[in-house]
Amino acid sequence: MKMRLLIIAALVALGAQGGCARAQSRFSNWAAxxxxxxxxxxHTNNPxxxxxxxxxxxxxxFEKAGFSPANLIQFSVxxxxxxxxxxxxxxxxxxxxxxxxxxxxxxxxxxxxxTTHGSPQGIVLDDSLATPRLLxxxxxxxxxxxxxxxxxxxxxxxxxxxxxxxxNRMILTAARSDRASFGCSEADIYPFFDxxxxxxxxxxxxxxxxAPAVGACVAKRERAEDAWPPSKPQLAVGKAxxxxxxxxxxxxxxxxxxx
Numbered sequence: 636m637k638m639r640l641l642i643i644a645a646l647v648a649l650g651a652q653g654g655c656a657r658a659q660s661r662f663s664n665w666a667a668x669x670x671x672x673x674x675x676x677x678h679t680n681n682p683x684x685x686x687x688x689x690x691x692x693x694x695x696x697f698e699k700a701g702f703s704p705a706n707l708i709q710f711s712v713x714x715x716x717x718x719x720x721x722x723x724x725x726x727x728x729x730x731x732x733x734x735x736x737x738x739x740x741x742x743x744x745x746x747x748x749x750t751t752h753g754s755p756q757g758i759v760l761d762d763s764l765a766t767p768r769l770l771x772x773x774x775x776x777x778x779x780x781x782x783x784x785x786x787x788x789x790x791x792x793x794x795x796x797x798x799x800x801x802x803n804r805m806i807l808t809a810a811r812s813d814r815a816s817f818g819c820s821e822a823d824i825y826p827f828f829d830x831x832x833x834x835x836x837x838x839x840x841x842x843x844x845x846a847p848a849v850g851a852c853v854a855k856r857e858r859a860e861d862a863w864p865p866s867k868p869q870l871a872v873g874k875a876x877x878x879x880x881x882x883x884x885x886x887x888x889x890x891x892x893x894x
Contacts, residue, residue, distance in 0.1 A: 660700075660701030660702070660703070660885075660886065661701065661883040661884070662697075662700070662701045662702045662703075662743070662744070662746070662883070662885070663701060663702065663703045663706070663743075664703070664706070664741050664742065664743035664744075665702060665703075665706065665741055665743045665744040665745060665746055665782075666706055666734060666737040666738045666741040666742075666743075666744070666745050666746070666777075666778070667694075667697060667702050667706060667707040667708070667737075667741075667745070667746040667747075667748075668707070668708050668709075668710065668730065668733070668734055668737070668746070668747055668748065669690050669693055669694040669697070669707065669708075669709050669710070669748045669750075670690065670709075670710040670725055670730060670747075670748065670749045670750070670751070670760070671686040671687045671689065671690035671709075671710065671711045671712060671722075671725065671750055671751065672686065672712065672725055672749055672750065672751025672752070672758055672759050672760045672761065672765075672789075673686055673712060673751045673752050673759045673760075673761070674686060674687065674711075674712050674713055675752070676819060676820050676821040677752070677819040677820055678820065679820070679821060681821055682821075683819070683820065683821045683823070684824075685818070685819055685820070685821075685823050685824065685825060685826060686750045686751060686819075686826070687711055687713070687716075687717060688824055688825055689750040689788065689825045689826060689829035689830075689833075690709055690710070690711060690720075690722070690750055691709070691717070691720050692825070692829075692833055693748060693750070693829060693832060693833065694707060694709050694720075696832070696833055696836045696837070697746065697748075697836070699836075699837070699886070700836060700839075700885035700886055701885050701886050702746065703741070706737060706740070706741035708722075708723060708733050708734075708737060709721070709722040709723070710722055710723050710724065710725040710726075710729075710730060710733075711723075711724070711725055712724075712725045712761045724761075725760055725761050726760070726761065727760055727763060727765055727769065727773070730760075730773065731773045731776070731777060734747070734773065734777040734778070735776065735777040738777055738778060738779075738781065742781065743781070743782075744778075744781045744782035744783060744784070745774070745777070745778035745781055745782070745783040745784070746783075746784050746786075747774065747778075747783065747784070747785045747786070748785075748786045748787075748788075749786070749787050749788065749789065750788040750789070750826060750828075750829050751788070751789050752789060752790060752819065753787075753789030753790040753791045753792050753794075753810075753816075754790065754791055755791045755794055755812065755813070756794075757769070757770075757794075757795075758770075758787065758789045758792065758795075759789075767794060767795045767797070767798035767799065768798060770795060770798070770799065771798045771799055774799065774804075780803055781803065782803055782804075782875075782876050782879050782880075783801075783803060783804045783805070783876075784804070784805045784806075784807075784842055784876075784880075785799055785804060785805070785806045785807070786806075786807045786808075786832070787806070787807070787808045787809060788809045788816070788826055788828045788829050788832075789808075789809055789810070789816065790809070790810055790814070790815040790816050790866075791810055791811075791812055791813065791814065791815065792808035792809050792810050792812075792816070792869075793808045793810055793811040793812035793813075793814070793867075793869040794812040795808060796808065796812075796869060796871050799871075800871045800873065801873050802873040802874050802875035802876065803873055803875050803876050804871075804873050804876060805842055805843075805846075805870075805871070805872045805873065805876055805877075805880060806869075806870070806871045806872075807845075807846050807849070807868065807869070807870050808868060808869045808870075809826070809827075809828035809853070809866060809868055810828075810866040810867060810868065810869070811866065811867040811869055812869075814864060814865070814866050814867055815866065816828055816853075816866040817856075817857060817860070817862045817866065818830065818856075827853055827856045827857065827860075827862070827866075828849065828853055828866070828868065830852075830856070831848075831849045831852035831853050831856065832845070832849055834852055835848035835849050835852055836885070839885060840884050840885065841880055841881070841883055841884045841885055842880045842883075843872070843877070843880050843881055846868075846870045847870075849868060850868045850870070853866060853868055
């Protein structure tokens with residue numbers, strides 16, 4: 636019941652924004668974290684900028700889509716290398732503490748985005764492995780019943796869906812629970828999945844449109860690169876969050892007669 640009341644309140648708040656000549660973004664009061672969980676290339680283990688490139692540019696893309704920079708925190712394994720972005724250190728406890736504090740001032744909802752390596756047991760966060768159980772605890776104790784979108788760009792990331800799914804959550808993963816994803820070498824600018832998020836986001840009307848566009852882009856890229864077997868990105872959308880996301884386009888709306 637509490638979760639339903641929060642979703643209804645969010646919908647009411649969204650409708651109330653329509654009276655302004657230039658409406659505020661519907662995601663401006665959402666808490667958002669974008670996390671680069673590793674900096675090692677697949678197969679060689681040499682340093683790569685792939686994950687931090689994605690972390691930086693995905694953060695900027697979501698800001699353009701309507702998320703407030705004041706309510707978005709970036710995390711990197713090597714934050715000292717990226718002073719212009721001011722990321723914080725990737726660490727499970729630090730991520731939890733910062734996300735929980737962020738939701739205190741940005742109560743509208745949560746966007747949680749990880750780009751990193753993964754395994755059937757979890758995703759890499761620096762020198763630790765975040766299991767589905769750990770991530771479920773972090774999300775539950777920081778975002779609670781708020782509308783929450785979780786995007787996991789990692790191999791085998793579909794393994795997280797059973798632990799994370801809920802009525803108030805949308806979960807998009809880069810791969811099935813038994814599949815790798817691609818694009819994590821030293822030569823790649825972004826992982827395939829993150830590159831497709833960046834390609835699809837400017838034209839997407841909202842999260843519900845973003846997911847299939849990313850999936851189609853990933854499939855096209857994998858065919859072009861002869862990447863096999865296909866990663867098969869996965870999507871789970873809870874019944875309570877679906878109408879909220881359907882009514883929540885990216886970018887601020889401009890009412891008729893506005894500038």
